[in-house]
Amino acid sequence: MESHERTEKCKEVFSLLSEYLNLELPPGACHEMEAHIAGCPPCVEFAESLRKTVELCRRYQPAELPVPLGNDAREQLLEAYQKMLGGRKALS
Amino acid sequence: MEREAEVDLARRLMTGDANAFDRFVEHFRAKIFHYSWLMCGQREDAEDVAQDTLLKVFESFDQLREAERVRPWVFRIARNACLMKRRKSVFAPARELSLDDFMPAMSHQGGYAKLQIADWSGLPDRQVMQSEMKYVLDQAIGELPENYKSVLLMRDVEELSTLETAQVLDLTEDVVKTRLHRARLAVRQKLDEYLRSGGHLLSSHTEGE
Numbered sequence: 607m608e609s610h611e612r613t614e615k616c617k618e619v620f621s622l623l624s625e626y627l628n629l630e631l632p633p634g635a636c637h638e639m640e641a642h643i644a645g646c647p648p649c650v651e652f653a654e655s656l657r658k659t660v661e662l663c664r665r666y667q668p669a670e671l672p673v674p675l676g677n678d679a680r681e682q683l684l685e686a687y688q689k690m691l692g693g694r695k696a697l698s
Numbered sequence: 699m700e701r702e703a704e705v706d707l708a709r710r711l712m713t714g715d716a717n718a719f720d721r722f723v724e725h726f727r728a729k730i731f732h733y734s735w736l737m738c739g740q741r742e743d744a745e746d747v748a749q750d751t752l753l754k755v756f757e758s759f760d761q762l763r764e765a766e767r768v769r770p771w772v773f774r775i776a777r778n779a780c781l782m783k784r785r786k787s788v789f790a791p792a793r794e795l796s797l798d799d800f801m802p803a804m805s806h807q808g809g810y811a812k813l814q815i816a817d818w819s820g821l822p823d824r825q826v827m828q829s830e831m832k833y834v835l836d837q838a839i840g841e842l843p844e845n846y847k848s849v850l851l852m853r854d855v856e857e858l859s860t861l862e863t864a865q866v867l868d869l870t871e872d873v874v875k876t877r878l879h880r881a882r883l884a885v886r887q888k889l890d891e892y893l894r895s896g897g898h899l900l901s902s903h904t905e906g907e
Contacts, residue, residue, distance in 0.1 A: 617801070620797070620801055621797055621879075623879065624875065624878055624879035624882055625875055625879070628860070628875075630860065630875065648804065648811065648812070648813045651813055651815065651818075652802065652813060652815065654818055654819070655815060655816070655818040655886055655890065656882060656883070656886050658818050658821050659882055659885055659886040659889060660854055660882060662831075662835060662889070663835070663839075663850065663854035663855055663882075663885065664854055664855070664857065666832075666835055666839070666854075666855050667832070668728065668731075668732035668735075669832055669833070669836050670731075670732070670735055670741065670744075671728060671731070672727060672728060672731040672744070672745055672748055673745065675723065675724075675727060679749055680723070682749075682753065683719075683723060683749075683752050683753060683756055684716075684719060684756075686753050686756035686757045687711070687716070687719060687756040687759065688716075689757070690756055690757055690758070690759050690760055691714050693760075694760050
């Protein structure tokens, strides 16, 4: 593995990386993967870039916001909520 | 707002505490708008989906048995409202993403193999994204095929579990896992292209320029 050519194991790591990052792999598969990654700089580098992608998605904030809620729309929602509460009381 | 605070608002609404109403509406309206804007691509449609969803949410609030499930429950309703809206507007055919398209190439330098990807090492985990980066991320997520985008939005943006996402989207957990991985790889590739073209990830890089 001197030159770190991509192996079948690298391809397997590549295909299971999200499950690994999500801690969704069974313990055996997880240990196997960690053992490979420990000796494979390209896999480390790729795994790190995917982990950071996930981190960016988690911090992703909307670029667009809705226009402020109008009075009529708010009234419509409040009415639906109160009606639901009223219906529940009528049943009890 | 953390999920815990969201659950607290839902619990209060379930017991008839109307003081929680405005905060609940404000919080979920922004979330649903964002989700449906990314799914439908139209501001007007997204505003409609947000209102239709919230209306349905309040009409059927007594069907929410456990306050802990409020986020997936609301998104399940939002997803259906989005589908109804899309039926009336644009319909994009399903497109599949293949793993092979995202496997990076290798180059050989001085006897060592090197992945042909950007240098991500300088990106700290917690720092404000600069606006150009946000735009690139918006584009990357926006360009995903719908069936992948919906999974990525539920799992990574809304941070629902695999099971919750499967329930919201009517998929098996295995399909959620497969689509999530491919969606992440597609987004990673777009960000990588941006970084390799000289883009920066952090606000500090552009300050004072």
